[in-house]
Amino acid sequence: MADKKAVRDIRVVVMGAGMAGILSGIKLLEAGITNCAIYEKADRIGGTWRENTYPGLTCDVPSHAYTYSFEPNPDWSHMLPPGAEIQEYFERTTRKYGVDKIIRFNEEIVRCEFRGGRWHLETKNGTRDEADIVIAATGVLHHLNYPDIPGLASFEGACFHTARWDHSVPLDGRRVGVIGNGSTGVQIISALAPRAGKLHHFQRTAQWIMPVENPAFTDEQRAAFRADPALLHYMQNQPDYLANVERFNNSLVNADSEGIAEIEATCLANLENTVRDPVLREKLRPNYRAACKRLIYSPDYYEAIQHPNAELVSDGIECLEPAGVRLKNGRLVELDVLALATGFNAGMFMRPMNVVGRDGVQLNDVWADRPKAYMAIAMPDFPNFFMLNGPNGPVGNFSLIDIAEQQLHYIWTFIEKLRAGECREVAPTHEAMQAFERDRLEAAKRTVFGSGCKSWYLDAEGIPATWPWTRTRFCEEMKAPRLEAYAIAS
Numbered sequence: 200m201a202d203k204k205a206v207r208d209i210r211v212v213v214m215g216a217g218m219a220g221i222l223s224g225i226k227l228l229e230a231g232i233t234n235c236a237i238y239e240k241a242d243r244i245g246g247t248w249r250e251n252t253y254p255g256l257t258c259d260v261p262s263h264a265y266t267y268s269f270e271p272n273p274d275w276s277h278m279l280p281p282g283a284e285i286q287e288y289f290e291r292t293t294r295k296y297g298v299d300k301i302i303r304f305n306e307e308i309v310r311c312e313f314r315g316g317r318w319h320l321e322t323k324n325g326t327r328d329e330a331d332i333v334i335a336a337t338g339v340l341h342h343l344n345y346p347d348i349p350g351l352a353s354f355e356g357a358c359f360h361t362a363r364w365d366h367s368v369p370l371d372g373r374r375v376g377v378i379g380n381g382s383t384g385v386q387i388i389s390a391l392a393p394r395a396g397k398l399h400h401f402q403r404t405a406q407w408i409m410p411v412e413n414p415a416f417t418d419e420q421r422a423a424f425r426a427d428p429a430l431l432h433y434m435q436n437q438p439d440y441l442a443n444v445e446r447f448n449n450s451l452v453n454a455d456s457e458g459i460a461e462i463e464a465t466c467l468a469n470l471e472n473t474v475r476d477p478v479l480r481e482k483l484r485p486n487y488r489a490a491c492k493r494l495i496y497s498p499d500y501y502e503a504i505q506h507p508n509a510e511l512v513s514d515g516i517e518c519l520e521p522a523g524v525r526l527k528n529g530r531l532v533e534l535d536v537l538a539l540a541t542g543f544n545a546g547m548f549m550r551p552m553n554v555v556g557r558d559g560v561q562l563n564d565v566w567a568d569r570p571k572a573y574m575a576i577a578m579p580d581f582p583n584f585f586m587l588n589g590p591n592g593p594v595g596n597f598s599l600i601d602i603a604e605q606q607l608h609y610i611w612t613f614i615e616k617l618r619a620g621e622c623r624e625v626a627p628t629h630e631a632m633q634a635f636e637r638d639r640l641e642a643a644k645r646t647v648f649g650s651g652c653k654s655w656y657l658d659a660e661g662i663p664a665t666w667p668w669t670r671t672r673f674c675e676e677m678k679a680p681r682l683e684a685y686a687i688a689s
């Protein structure tokens with residue numbers, strides 16, 4: 200991405216030092232754009248991997264695929280690596296590329312306004328900065344969703360959201376409840392079943408569970424990865440895995456595709472073959488299309504929920520009481536600890552930050568109905584403002600690192616143009632945005648995400664907020680921007 204034609208000393212500000220922000224920092228420094236800063240609200244890098252530390256946290260994307268393409272890691276311990284190991288990978292990579300030197304920790308940007316041809320930024324601490332280009336890498340799943348359950352505050356045991364896990368609370372031998380059975384809740388149950396005295400998993404809706412193995416890499420394998428860059432490259436780009444990702448993600452655009460039917464058959468066989476009690480099996484049987492919610496990959500959830508200490512509670516929750524959870528059927532489930540695996544409000548993105556574009560256009564107004572961005576990256580009236588893993592980007596069971604790398608590659612065309620002085624402002628046209636959004640909404644309704652379930656993929660009107668076309672199409676679009684869709688002002 201090096202630029203030999205550089206004539207302007209542009210300043211770039213990146214919001215957020217998670218996976219995508221660190222990636223941006225690496226590429227900026229590599230290109231010699233040293234006039235840059237990453238603003239991070241917390242005191243450490245890592246984003247989701249900093250915030251989530253719950254027991255059992257692992258990535259459900261294979262470790263070698265969940266790395267930056269340019270920074271393979273021969274030392275992954277497992278096929279599906281624990282969260283702490285991923286955090287360590289990002290910390291190490293941040294230091295290796297010198298990105299730590301450009302991060303401003305404990306600086307939460309609260310205002311970002313385009314005035315006089317530049318972005319003017321202000322943090323909660325009152326720090327001010329200006330930039331020619333802003334890259335918003337603020338993440339998707341960081342606004343916690345607390346359940347609206349009556350009496351929640353009255354519970355006298357320990358209670359916390361899973362992204363704020365309180366490690367001072369003992370778990371061994373105690374009565375633990377977990378509300379929610381998304382990827383998070385399921386991983387926690389697997390980890391705690393052998394530890395808790397009694398473990399209650401409160402399920403509102405059954406999930407599709409895809410079986411997966413999680414073997415440890417042996418010392419010999421890791422030595423081989425270290426010794427042989429070609430082998431490591433192969434591990435990062437295993438043809439079988441990539442073909443599966445391609446096939447699965449291209450199936451998502453059509454709920455009636457063969458790929459979705461295959462996923463359902465595999466998950467149902469997993470349920471039938473693993474869950475021995477027919478009553479429990481029926482409670483665990485989903486009644487909507489597989490992959491409508493994010494598909495859950497688990498090597499051991501069905502075994503964990505059949506552990507003698509574990510109980511699946513599928514009767515509705517009436518309220519919380521000081522002693523525990525009162526069910527709609529009148530039963531009180533007494534608890535010492537309650538973990539809220541109730542997910543995130545995904546539609547916020549960089550908000551509540553006050554982002555103001557050209558001529559006072561407010562992001563909150565532009566996104567009043569739903570978050571939207573041309574090609575999931577840029578917006579009219581917000582010149583030189585680009586998002587990584589922003590609204591309408593692909594989501595699913597694959598590496599978001601790969602998505603962010605492709606998006607940054609796309610953005611780089613504009614960074615080079617701005618840096619070379621070929622233009623001063625670039626933003627998609629209103630026409631391009633409207634046509635994109637019209638087509639996106641039309642296609643979104645046909646995806647499996649819109650086939651009749653509740654999930655964080657849906658916007659306030661129940662329309663999937665994700666990339667609604669094939670992954671192949673996304674990769675094609677990210678190769679280079681269609682310049683005719685942009686207003687490029689010199």
Ligand code: N01
Nearest residue numbers: 257258259346347379380381382383403404493540541542
């Ligand atoms: O959250 P979720 P998550 N009463 O939104 C339930 C990523 N991730 O943290 O299905 C009772 O999926 C809700 O019930 P229902 C991944 O992208 C990745 O688990 O709406 N229950 C649901 O069961 C994932 O998709 C990894 O009926 C209530 C749960 O809470 C995303 O994070 C690991 C409720 C929320 O599930 C979010 O996963 C972990 C209420 N009032 C997470 N409100 C990897 O391995 C909500 N629920 C990469």
